[in-house]
Amino acid sequence: MTADSLEARHVTVRYGDRTVLQDCSLEVTPGELVALVGHNGAGKTTMLRAISGLVSASDGTLTMNGEDLRGLSPSRRARHGLGMVPDAGRGAAFAPLTVRENLRIAQDLATGGIKVTYEEVQGLFPPLFEHLENAAGDLSGGERQMLAIAMSLLREPKYLLLDEPSVGLAPLLVKDAMSALRNVVDTFGIGVLLVEQNVQAALRVADRIVVLKNGEFLREFAPSEIESVHELWELF
Numbered sequence: 001m002t003a004d005s006l007e008a009r010h011v012t013v014r015y016g017d018r019t020v021l022q023d024c025s026l027e028v029t030p031g032e033l034v035a036l037v038g039h040n041g042a043g044k045t046t047m048l049r050a051i052s053g054l055v056s057a058s059d060g061t062l063t064m065n066g067e068d069l070r071g072l073s074p075s076r077r078a079r080h081g082l083g084m085v086p087d088a089g090r091g092a093a094f095a096p097l098t099v100r101e102n103l104r105i106a107q108d109l110a111t112g113g114i115k116v117t118y119e120e121v122q123g124l125f126p127p128l129f130e131h132l133e134n135a136a137g138d139l140s141g142g143e144r145q146m147l148a149i150a151m152s153l154l155r156e157p158k159y160l161l162l163d164e165p166s167v168g169l170a171p172l173l174v175k176d177a178m179s180a181l182r183n184v185v186d187t188f189g190i191g192v193l194l195v196e197q198n199v200q201a202a203l204r205v206a207d208r209i210v211v212l213k214n215g216e217f218l219r220e221f222a223p224s225e226i227e228s229v230h231e232l233w234e235l236f
């Protein structure tokens with residue numbers, strides 16, 4: 001076990017009598033961007049939910065910088081520095097409140113895991129900051145994603161789990177969002193676990209790619225080991 005890492009070891013998750021994740025292990029270290037890819041229903045979101053505590057693993061260990069996470073509630077895990085941006089930024093912001101108010105709330109909840117300033121987040125997502133006085137509920141899908149990521153960063157996480165942040169973003173914005181994520185990892189030294197259907201976009205920014213198939217880890221590799229997205233999909 002590495003002391004400074006977010007680590008899942010031999011994790012098994014069952015919904016009723018169906019095993020959705022079987023003996024899955026992965027590790028993310030600070031300053032590393034790991035992409036988790038796989039077909040629909042492979043178990044990617046379930047892995048993020050198990051790490052963040054939204055579902056419980058029936059087997060295996062989960063640690064963050066050496067601390068056992070399993071006994072901690074999702075909110076406790078968040079306070080200890082584990083950030084999560086849910087699918088399509090769903091539920092991340094308070095819809096009736098303005099973007100500015102939501103960002104303020106996130107700042108108030110900062111855990112002090114890393115140092116992130118409001119100005120730094122503004123630099124990552126300029127389009128979002130043109131809508132500071134708009135209600136979060138009136139944002140477009142892409143803007144909502146940006147707000148969810150911005151809020152998660154202002155909470156100063158040590159590790160950040162992102163579930164398909166590119167969904168709903170225009171192709172040009174996907175590129176920007178991925179570069180912004182890479183920037184976040186390099187600038188703040190956060191460890192990021194990124195679930196992404198847009199494999200091409202993930203390949204461009206990830207340090208490592210982990211492939212999940214039918215609830216089991218197939219293999220892990222560096223982007224340089226793979227010549228094309230096509231080659232990667234062949235592996236699934």
Ligand SMILES: Nc1ncnc2c1ncn2[C@@H]1O[C@H](COP(=O)(O)OP(=O)(O)OP(=O)(O)O)[C@@H](O)[C@H]1O
Binds near residue numbers: 015020038
């Ligand atoms: N609460 C639940 N109860 C029962 N089955 C569930 C539950 N949540 C997810 N599943 C099932 O577990 C499997 C894995 O789901 P999961 O959401 O982890 O997949 P995924 O890899 O994130 O897929 P996608 O790419 O479509 O988001 C799916 O077959 C799904 O139907």
Ligand SMILES: [Mg+2]
Binds near residue numbers: 045
């Ligand atoms: Mg999913």
